[in-house]
Amino acid sequence: MSESSSPDQIRAALTGGVPMGRWREGLMFDGINPTPGIASASNWFPRTEEVQPDEMRIIFMGTAPFIRPGQMNTSILVQLGNGENFIFDFGEGAVANYIAAGFALNELDKVFITHLHVDHFGSLPYLYMFGGWAGRWHKKLRVFGPSGRDPEYGTAAMVDGMQRMLGWHRDAFSVFPVGQGHDIEVNEFDFRDNGGVVYDENGVRVIHWQRSHAKDGASGYRLDWNGLSVVWTGDGRPSRLDEQYAAGADVYITETQTELVAISSGVQGVPPFLGRYTIDTHHTPGYAAGYLASKVQPRLFMTTHMPFDPYVNEETVAEIRHHWKGPFHFGAPDGIVVNVNADDIWVREGILPDYPNSRAPQFDFDDGQLVVPHPPTSREEIQEPFVREQEIDPAEYYPEGYHPELLRRWPVDGDLVIPADQMPPAMFAGMSQSWQHRRAYEQHLADLAADE
Ligand SMILES: [Zn+2]
């Protein structure tokens, strides 16, 4: 064992150059600190942390208009400490990142769509069909979105068209215990109703307003809960309405297009006139993004819906910094995680695996049982016998002595009802994680009430 250094030497070494309240460090780190309850301040690892009772967690599940392996189309997940999840936009490919982030498809039941460009809702058909298969048996998929100037351009018309597109798939999956899994509750709001409330349940409020995005029927959203707020503008030109409805949001997220039309045309292959025209009719330039942030004055400003490339990123920061000097972080690439509570905000890169396995379907066990609905149909009803009769007798290919018990007919007549205490413990534990989190939140509220 070595002799201790002197107290003066230890103090000089450990506090030298460290602010410790003596001066302010950095230009933009007020209120930017790791929040309690995170397992690692450096990275977020799926399934290692619960959202804390007073906390909001935002995960960027898709971050670009041009899909590519590291950047799926736009989608932002907002998770609340009360156990609720809200999806804002659900672009093509983003569903893979939800799986990688450890979410069960049947937990994803509320989708708010800003507008009907396909890079903002392309994952919806997959969630609708496979979410119904994977346990969304007792609740409808809820889709929220704007009307159009004509009914044919509204969210309800898109959902109707999607259901028609999926006619074969839906009927084929009706041999499974889908329950309500094939039902969609469409909440189409009047796109002109600026400031209108589209969602108001369990202390969570979501409002919307118009965005100028070339065609009527594009909206921005703001979610408020527990004194915390997040804004996702969706796509659109910078507008007075954004300033008004996003004012004071804790986390303000806008899309942006950086002023690099000529360079980007060479790099990305978009002809410059097409790039310039697209920005000037549809999007928020980098300077305007920073300008809006300076008006909104969020605790953290973020931009997304952009190529996350080194040659773009530095320019984007420079343009944003022209007007906005406060905390800023890219909402890209995919997997960026933001924890927000009343005091602190922390941004990390999430580590999303390339080959994740799905989380077990999550069920509500308040009634102490799992109800598996009876399938609406059977193979016999939707398939002619001929092709089934051509199936090879399993005795021909299973090895001698290997005789799995096959499940070729649904084994019960009505609903299958399994008391929770009769489920295999590992199955119950895997399927009840969200429910246990919500129960813990209710207990937290009860404890707070008891303390008062
Ligand atoms: Zn877009």
Ligand SMILES: [Zn+2]
């Ligand atoms: Zn768009």
